[in-house]
Amino acid sequence: MLSREDNNILTQVGKGTPMGELIRRFWIPALLASEIAEPGGKPVRVRLMGEDLVAFRDTDGKVGLLEEQCPHRRASLALGDNSDGGLRCLYHGWKFATDGTCLDTPTEPSGSAFCSRIRALAYPTREVAGVIWAYMGDQADIPQFPEFDFLSYPTANVAPFKVLEDCNYAQAVEGTIDSAHAGVLHREQPWSAPAKYDHERDLQPKIEVEYTKYGLRYAGVRNFREEGKLHARVTEVVLPFFTLIPPDGFGVRKNRRMANAFVPRDDESTWHIQWFFDETQPVDIAYRVEEGGHWVDENFRKKLNIDNWYEQDREAMKTASMSGIKGILTQDHAVSETQGRILDRTKEHLGTSDVAVVAWRRQMIRTARAFADRKEVPTVLSATIPWQQIRAATVIFSNERTWKQEVPLNPDVALTT
Template sequence: MLSREDNDVLTQVGKGTPNGDMIRQFWIPAMLASEIGEPGGKPLRLRLLGEDLVAFRDSDGKVGLLEEQCPHRRASLALGDNSEGGLRCLYHGWKFGVDGRCMDTPTEPEESKLCSRIKAVAYPVCEVAGVIWTYMGDPAKVPQFPDFDFLSYPAEKVAAFKVLEDCNYAQAVEGTIDSAHAGVLHREQPWSAPAKYEHERDLRPKIEVEYTLYGLRYAGVRNFREEGKLHARVTEVILPFFTLIPPDGFGVRKNRRMANAFVPRDDVSTWHIQWFFDETQPVDIEYRIQEGGHWVDENFRKKLNIDNWYNQDREAMKTSSMSGIKGILTQDHAVSETQGRILDRTKEHLGTSDVAVVAWRRQMIRSARTYAETGELPGVLTNTIPWNQIHASTVIFPSDRTWKEEVPLNPEVALKA
């Protein structure tokens, strides 16, 4: 369990908090590019890290991300007119470019120099693989962009999804770095039925963690069906909230590849941005929607949610599904959201299967406190990382070897002694 103070450090993301200030030093996936697809189209209201923002694609196709309130009298710029290369406030017509520069103050005297002195809060953005990213930290310390290899795949071979998760980002991250839950929560038959997959046959994986410059990687090591062999799924956990999930290696999901970003919307809600990718063939988007349960409304909230108790089917639990909940993503969200909007980690009783979860928590809390006290940033922000060489893996290997021998760590990301 954590102390109350440590839990606050881990979960609080607003400006002026240790963790919130540190997370702002990373590139953050902010929204799907399709949300503001039309040049000169409707602005988008967006909440990130507790800040209310407005995103827009100006008439020239450039993307801007500004503080929502106009610097003049604080009316919402999301109501504004998006035309002629900028966003014009409806209240008094003050106009701002994508960089926050004031372009016009039509209600001021012609000789006024006010416009040249005014600037809206604006965050830099970049558009990659269907997602618009932003950097909300120190402008003098813009870090290396995390150019994972799948971000450069052809458009048909990578697909991005966005879903609102009604809880703090930290418990959302922890849900994906917990190998032990897969054979229970995602079991595709009743508890009493024979297991289908390796993670269902052996419910007691040995969790082994290796720290890296970018965060950590860990393996859930299980006995394999063949005598003398082991099976391991190696997950990459990248600060502050990214996870690369290994393929199952068996059944219909044997080649599934996936990456997650659990972006804090505020302290009590999270934007779960998820990429599916396959370097060999186009992504079957409809299949991914059905498999994951990516059924969302116009605000990206799940249609199967805590208010309707995820439409849990008790009859299905007796015949075809351990959870009775449709969709792998929905199942994951259900257990995270029912922990409470902010998990009280002072009341937990952790086990050996929680080793990776504890490791990530310690990294985040230590990094946030160090940054607050000394200004020193985590290694992931101060080193050149070969992002395109970081991959999650599923391996089967002889029991006289280790998963680290099978999937050796790149020396460029190894922690220095």
């Protein structure tokens, strides 16, 4: 369990908080590019890190991410007119470029220099792999962009999704770095039925963690069905909230991979940005929607949500699945969201399967404290990281070897202390 103080440090992301200031130093996935696909189209309201923003693509195709409230009288710029290279407020016509520059103040006297002294709060953006990314930290020290290998895949081979998760970002992250739950929550038959898969047969994986310059990686090591062999799924956990999930490792799905970003919307809700990608073939989007349960409304909220109790089917629990909830993502969100908007970690009773969760918490809290107290920049921001070599993996190997031998860590990201 955590102390109340540490839990607050981990979960509070507003401006001026230790974790909020730390996360703002990273490039953050902000919204899907498809939300503002049309140049000169409708602006979109975006809540991010507790801040209310507006995103738009101007008539030249440039992307802007501004504070939602106009610097003049604080009306919403999301109501504005997006034309002629800028966003014009409906209240008095003040107009702003994508970088926040004031272009026009038509209600001020002709020839006035007033406009040149006005600037809207704007954050730098990048459009990569179907997602608009933002940098919300110190503009004088913009970090290296996280060039994960899948971000450079052909468009057909990588598909981004966005889903609102009704809880704090930290418990959303923790849900994906918990290997032990897979054989229970995602079990494809009732509890009383014989197990189908290795992760269902062995519910007590040995969790082993290795810290790195970018965060950590961990393996859930299980006995394989062949005598003398082990099975390990190696998950990459990249600060502050990225997880790279290993492929199934077998058959037609052996190259199918997934990455997650759990971006704080505010202290009590999270944007779950998820990429599916495949090195060898286009992503089957319809299949992914059905498998994951990515059914969302116009605000990206799940149609199966906590308000309708995820439409849990008790009869299906007797015949077809452990959870009675459709969709792997919906199942994951259900257990995280029902922990409460902000999990009270002072009341937990952790076990051996929680090793990776504890490691991530400690690393995040320690890093946030060091940044707040000593302005100590984490190595993932200060070092040159070979992003394209950070890859999750599934391996089967002799019990005379280790998963670290099978998936050796790049020396450039290994910690020396």
